[in-house]
Amino acid sequence: MTFVLAIDQGTTSTRAILFDEEMRVAHIAQEEFQQIYPQSGWVEHDVEEIWATVKSVCGQCVAKSDDIAAIGITNQRETTVVWNRETGEALHNAIVWQDRRTSEFCEELRAEGFEEVIGHRTGLLADPYFSGTKVRYILETVEGARELAEAGKLAFGTIDSFLIWRLTGGKRHVTDATNAARTMLYDIRKGRWSTTICERFGIPMSMLPEVLDCAADFGTTDLFGPELPILGVAGDQQAATIGQACFEPGMLKSTYGTGCFALLNTGAELVTSENRLLGTIAYRLDGQPTYALEGSIFIAGAVVQWLRDGLRIIAKAADTHPLAEKADPSVELYLVPAFTGLGAPYWDAEARGAIFGLTRNAGPAEFARAALESVGFQTRDLLDAMRADWTGAEDGILRVDGGMSASDWAMQFLADIIGAPVDRPKVLETTALGAAWLAGMRAGVYPDQDGFARTWALDHQFTPQMDEATRDRRYAGWQDAIRRTRG
């Protein structure tokens, strides 16, 4: 039996998933790693710990099979690693996508009108979320970094790029177009690194990886015994878009992991958002980019983790649903989980979380319900912005995946508050599946795009049950809570 190995290097854990010839999950290995919070709004990962988890989970999967046709990699996006090409050592912990430490520099960029330059080329906004300002921070703050960079001795990469470097024994410094699209340094119209932006940020172009299609030859690894080719790479949200087979313009998916990321396929057209959404590359195959409009929310499943680890009102994530069901319907709490600022469509790096509507009857059950509802409300914000930006977005079905989509309660509220059907597929490992399909298709063991799209299968459709007046009243309550949070 031939398998494809997908590596899903996410924000809170690393997984390796073995898919069989029929693209069914044959084995999963997963390891969590430490989240490092040096200051309010700062988030880091130890790259050696990430690397150790990757080696461990891959080793466990490889041991389960003697015939692996290819490896596909998908990863938390934007998270930034700068390493020394000679020693292979990282100069700094990875600075995670959620990290807001470069917000002052982003303000400077906005004040000088540079956000327009960024927007036109990269589809992004001047926000600390993306890699570019994080690279600059490392060059400015780590002693000797700038000299090394100017001497061509440093490499920058998102996690995929760093892993490929290590997997290939330092032979390949590459990335794919979807990861490049999240750096704020890559011109997604022209398909090349932007000299204008690199110059403004003081980033020598010698640090940047070569950018390949999502299905391409990324090198080989012999770390696990047999020589295995790496043939597919995509950032995790793009991999989920692929895994959900959102290949037609107008198709929309939303992934509920730590954060929530909605991507709407806009085809060959790069839509310029008037509502502070992002333009990005959904995937690039055979040199042809397919674009997407993206809404990124920083806190989705993480609000459930906060109920568990911060408030300690649940023991495990799945307890949220039964607890929320017990909530007093007369208590309407609004929880704005701006733990690390607000993402789309607000992009307010300084905002911090708030809760409104507390009465003496408000307790754990009402907090749990408000937490799940906050994810639905935030998605509604994104979909409204998408509908306003692009007519192709109207009345679409939303395909969902990610850890939190397991919550029926959260998904039903989502359908209620967006007023549209929510489809949950049978395979919830869509991110890993997307990466596996890219690699397996390139290796010739998986079907082409149309054949793959036909394999998508529905688990459950959630249809809106809430009456329109309630929907409007609840959403107005949320918008009011957002206004108050932002002062």
Ligand SMILES: Nc1ncnc2c1ncn2[C@@H]1O[C@H](COP(=O)(O)OP(=O)(O)O)[C@@H](O)[C@H]1O
């Ligand atoms: N049954 C559930 N109800 C609510 N949230 C859940 C449930 N199961 C998992 N989650 C949330 O989903 C997230 C994990 O999803 P996952 O897709 O693995 O995330 P990531 O890739 O960001 O690490 C966690 O934040 C967790 O709190």
Ligand SMILES: O=P(O)(O)OC[C@H](O)CO
């Ligand atoms: O690791 P996840 O699933 O939380 O995804 C993180 C995103 O890629 C950040 O842009």
